[in-house]
Amino acid sequence: MLQQLIQQAFASFKTKQCWTAFGLAFVTSLLLIFALSLMFSTEEKYAAAEFLPQQAEFASNEVVENFDSPEITEPEDNHIHVVKISSGDTLLKVLTRVGLSYSEANKVFLATKKVFNPKDLRVGQKFEIETELTDNGLVVKSLDSTIRTGQYLHVALNDNDTYSAKLSKDELIEELKSVSGKVNGTLSLAMNRNGVPNRITANFISIFSQGVNFRRDLKKGDSYEIVYENYLTPDGKTVKHGNIVYAALNLGKNKMELYRFKDSTGHIDYYTPKGLTLKKNTLSRRPMAYQSNRISSYFGPRRHPIYKDKRVHWGVDYPAPKGSAIYAGGDGTVEVAQYKSGYGNYVRIRHNGEYSTAYGHMNGFAKGIRAGSKVKQGQVIGYVGSTGRSTGPHLHYEVIRNGKRVNPLTIKATASQNLQGKNLSNFKREMAKLNSTRQKMLAAKNKEEKLAQKPATKL
Numbered sequence: 001m002l003q004q005l006i007q008q009a010f011a012s013f014k015t016k017q018c019w020t021a022f023g024l025a026f027v028t029s030l031l032l033i034f035a036l037s038l039m040f041s042t043e044e045k046y047a048a049a050e051f052l053p054q055q056a057e058f059a060s061n062e063v064v065e066n067f068d069s070p071e072i073t074e075p076e077d078n079h080i081h082v083v084k085i086s087s088g089d090t091l092l093k094v095l096t097r098v099g100l101s102y103s104e105a106n107k108v109f110l111a112t113k114k115v116f117n118p119k120d121l122r123v124g125q126k127f128e129i130e131t132e133l134t135d136n137g138l139v140v141k142s143l144d145s146t147i148r149t150g151q152y153l154h155v156a157l158n159d160n161d162t163y164s165a166k167l168s169k170d171e172l173i174e175e176l177k178s179v180s181g182k183v184n185g186t187l188s189l190a191m192n193r194n195g196v197p198n199r200i201t202a203n204f205i206s207i208f209s210q211g212v213n214f215r216r217d218l219k220k221g222d223s224y225e226i227v228y229e230n231y232l233t234p235d236g237k238t239v240k241h242g243n244i245v246y247a248a249l250n251l252g253k254n255k256m257e258l259y260r261f262k263d264s265t266g267h268i269d270y271y272t273p274k275g276l277t278l279k280k281n282t283l284s285r286r287p288m289a290y291q292s293n294r295i296s297s298y299f300g301p302r303r304h305p306i307y308k309d310k311r312v313h314w315g316v317d318y319p320a321p322k323g324s325a326i327y328a329g330g331d332g333t334v335e336v337a338q339y340k341s342g343y344g345n346y347v348r349i350r351h352n353g354e355y356s357t358a359y360g361h362m363n364g365f366a367k368g369i370r371a372g373s374k375v376k377q378g379q380v381i382g383y384v385g386s387t388g389r390s391t392g393p394h395l396h397y398e399v400i401r402n403g404k405r406v407n408p409l410t411i412k413a414t415a416s417q418n419l420q421g422k423n424l425s426n427f428k429r430e431m432a433k434l435n436s437t438r439q440k441m442l443a444a445k446n447k448e449e450k451l452a453q454k455p456a457t458k459l
């Protein structure tokens with residue numbers, strides 16, 4: 001039976017038509033296979049070109065060439081590339097763009113990161129990158145960039161193929177700058193017109209703020225003079241402004257002059273030529289938000305409400321609702337802010353070498369009030385309470401003068417720090433020195449202005 005079947009099949013194949021059909025089918029399938037294999041291979045190539053950069057960024061130099069960048073320079077043996085950072089650039093991108101392999105670029109990047117925060121990269125920042133083609137591929141010989149005026153980044157290749165980065169700064173030159181002029185409108189406008197930086201103008205106004213009402217006192221035709229510190233790079237670029245060392249206002253017949261001075265305790269302030277401060281820094285007698293005339297206990301001997309015997313009351317008690325604000329009695333530094341037995345929650349502020357104030361029975365301290373914090377007069381330091389030995393919510397307020405508690409209601413407690421003794425003589429000496437510098441600067445300026453006004457000489 002099997003033999004019969006084979007014979008039949010053989011017979012049918014013998015016909016010419018069938019052979020042609022078979023052959024055609026064979027050739028077609030061959031072509032199909034070839035075409036398919038070709039298609040798959042091109043697909044693979046596409047995949048390589050499109051996805052590789054994202055999967056492994058800048059894995060090879062070929063990939064970098066795909067980037068549309070005008071800064072690409074063909075690597076030569078030795079080449080200096082000047083690259084300007086544009087938006088979206090990273091240092092790594094820049095380094096690979098000049099032709100570095102990813103791993104080499106990363107070596108430079110990691111060394112740089114040690115001294116320069118990559119986040120500080122500015123659009124427009126210039127990099128000068130010297131590359132060199134070595135047996136190990138392209139390397140950076142040196143990289144230089146100005147981080148900001150007067151501050152430089154320098155990366156160099158070491159002998160052992162590592163990179164080291166360092167920052168350097170220009171030695172800044174300090175000079176005094178003198179500006180003066182008439183006021184015709186607002187003071188800030190007048191100063192702005194003469195090139196005084198805004199921050200310096202704001203400081204000038206703040207220095208006089210306790211002695212001058214600028215809105216009321218300043219009239220047209222009044223004048224000002226200011227001397228402040230200016231810091232320059234060796235090539236003459238201003239990098240920053242320092243302190244105002246002299247500030248003067250000519251208000252009609254009233255001339256006000258202030259000099260900056262650091263006293264023997266390190267306190268810095270502005271003083272009149274007589275060594276007086278403009279600050280009306282009188283200690284508050286009732287440093288709190290709740291204002292009434294009530295005093296529940298005065299300074300001095302009294303019958304104690306708890307011990308029922310005669311004791312000295314070392315402060316003044318101001319009854320007030322629990323939780324109302326307590327203010328610093330003057331500018332100063334917090335010395336104590338903690339629970340202190342009978343006082344309950346207690347704060348002591350040192351105002352100067354002479355005066356301190358203390359506050360007792362507080363419900364709690366204001367945010368940021370702790371030993372060492374600086375406070376301004378009127379700043380909230382805590383809240384009225386009844387902690388410690390207290391019979392009801394009130395502020396117990398003490399004024400301490402040279403270590404002794406005194407009556408807050410009778411002292412003429414000026415916390416102002418007019419200069420005295422050695423501080424005053426030092427101040428006068430510094431003032432005389434500055435005045436002579438000022439005169440020289442003014443004379444030079446007048447000469448300059450006269451020269452500028454002179455008509456051009458005939459040729």
Ligand SMILES: [Zn+2]
Pocket residue numbers: 297313315316317395396397
């Ligand atoms: Zn008291």
